[in-house]
Amino acid sequence: MQTQAEYWNGQGGERWVAHQTKLDSTLAEITQHWLGWVAPKPGERALDVGCGTGTTALMLAEAGCVVTGVDVSAPMLALAQKRAPKLVFVEADAQRAKLPASDLVTSRFGVMFFDDPVAAFRNLKSTGGRLAFVCWQALAENEWATAPLAVAKSLLPAEPPPDPDAPGPFAFGRRERLEGILASAGWQDIEIVGREATMPMGANVDEAIAHAFSFGPTSRALAAADDATRAAVAAAMRPIYERSLAPRAAVWLVRASA
Numbered sequence: 001m002q003t004q005a006e007y008w009n010g011q012g013g014e015r016w017v018a019h020q021t022k023l024d025s026t027l028a029e030i031t032q033h034w035l036g037w038v039a040p041k042p043g044e045r046a047l048d049v050g051c052g053t054g055t056t057a058l059m060l061a062e063a064g065c066v067v068t069g070v071d072v073s074a075p076m077l078a079l080a081q082k083r084a085p086k087l088v089f090v091e092a093d094a095q096r097a098k099l100p101a102s103d104l105v106t107s108r109f110g111v112m113f114f115d116d117p118v119a120a121f122r123n124l125k126s127t128g129g130r131l132a133f134v135c136w137q138a139l140a141e142n143e144w145a146t147a148p149l150a151v152a153k154s155l156l157p158a159e160p161p162p163d164p165d166a167p168g169p170f171a172f173g174r175r176e177r178l179e180g181i182l183a184s185a186g187w188q189d190i191e192i193v194g195r196e197a198t199m200p201m202g203a204n205v206d207e208a209i210a211h212a213f214s215f216g217p218t219s220r221a222l223a224a225a226d227d228a229t230r231a232a233v234a235a236a237m238r239p240i241y242e243r244s245l246a247p248r249a250a251v252w253l254v255r256a257s258a
Contacts, residue, residue: 004072004113004115004167005072005093008071008072008073008076009072009073009074009075012073013073013074013075013076014075015214015215016052016053016073016076017053017075017076017078017079019214019215020053020055020079022211023215024055025200026199026200026201026211027108027109027199028200029197029198029199030108030134030195030197030199030249030251031055031056031059031108033134033195033197033251033253034056034106034108034133034134034253035059035063037132037134037193037253037255038060038104038106038132038133039132040059040060040063040064040065040104040106041063041064041065041103041104042063042064042065043064043065043066044064044065044066044103044104045065045066045068045100045101045102045103045104045129046060046065046066046067046068046102046103046104046105046106046129047068047070047099047100047102047104047105047106047124047127047129048060048067048068048069048070048106048107048110049070049094049105049106049107049110049111049124049133050070050071050094050107050108050109050110050111050113051069051070051071051077051080051089051107051110052071052073052076052080052110053076053079053080053083054069054079054080054081054083054084054087054089055108056106056107056108057069057080057084057087057089058083058084058087060104060106061084061086061087065104067087067088068087068088068089068090068100068102069087069088069089069090070089070090070091070092070094070097070099071089071090071091071092071110072091072092072093073091074091077089077090077091094111094114094120094123094124095114095115095116095119095120095123096119096123097123099123099124099126099127100127101127101128101129102127102128102129103128103129103130104129104130104132105124105127105129105130105131105132105133106131106132106133107133107134107135108133108134109134109135109136109169110133111124111133111135111172112135112136112167112168112169112170112171112172113167113168113171114167115167117171117172117181117185118181118184118185119185120185121181121182121185121187122185122186124185125185125186125187125258127258128258129258130255130256130257130258131182131187131254131255131256131257131258132253132254132255133254134251134252134253134254135172135178135251135252135254136169136170136172136173136249136250136251136252137170137173137175137194137250137251137252138164138170138173138174138250139164139170139173139217140173141173141250142170142248142249142250143247143248143249144199144201144216144247144248144249145169145170145216145217145218147240147247148209148212148216148218148237148240149216149217149218149221151233151236151237151240152218152221152222152233152237153221154236155229155232155233155236156221156222156225156229156233165177169216169217170217172252175192175194175252178192178252178254179192182254182256186258187256187257187258188256188257188258189255189256189257190254190255190256191254191255191256192252192253192254193252193253193254194250194251194252194253195250195251195252195253196248196249196250196251197248197249197250197251198246198247198248198249199246199247199248199249200245200246201241201245201246201247202241202245203245204245205238205241205242205245208240208241208245209234209237209238209241212237213230213234
């Protein structure tokens with residue numbers, strides 16, 4: 001089975017690099033929720049975990065922070081460094097790497113992929129910084145993911161349901177699990193707030209279908225599908241995006257102190 005590092009150094013990371021502008025647009029509303037929740041302060045040493053292509057690191061820098069971005073994806077970090085040549089980006093696994101002392105540890109959808117989340121958040125706590133991040137609520141709460149996935153599954157061979165707690169985008173979907181992980185890692189004053197947003201998937205139906213085929217759980221479900229199956233899934237998806245090009249998303253905004 002492909003590891004997270006392999007995925008993000010392969011087609012996963014390469015797709016994000018190729019579609020960085022589009023993905024930033026899709027996540028723009030959620031990113032603003034994240035920024036307001038984090039409330040970065042000028043002069044803070046900010047560690048951006050799973051910084052990807054650098055969008056959130058740039059926003060932290062614009063707020064006056066001294067930023068270090070960390071990610072396992074070399075292609076995404078290469079783009080981040082090109083976009084922000086004055087910032088520091090480190091290719092490393094934040095679960096295991098020695099991390100710099102920080103005032104703020106933050107992430108936009110970068111902390112759900114650890115194979116040992118308690119160890120990872122314990123390592124993040126070693127920086128000394130306050131914690132503030134955004135992650136997805138459960139898959140079932142995210143229409144942008146569930147609607148196209150249901151269509152795809154109806155046209156694919158049946159498979160056992162995946163482990164909802166396995167490393168991946170929705171690993172922290174259960175609030176009680178997330179709170180337990182943070183508490184076990186030693187974080188204090190844990191605050192978890194639900195927030196809804198919309199996810200603009202494209203300017204038209206064809207763009208929205210292409211997005212679903214490239215990102216999220218539907219793209220993974222279709223990874224081994226043949227052309228005929230993919231064409232059938234695309235046709236069956238059209239009514240979803242004819243109803244709405246901006247389906248609902250649900251996230252957790254999380255804060256804690258070291």
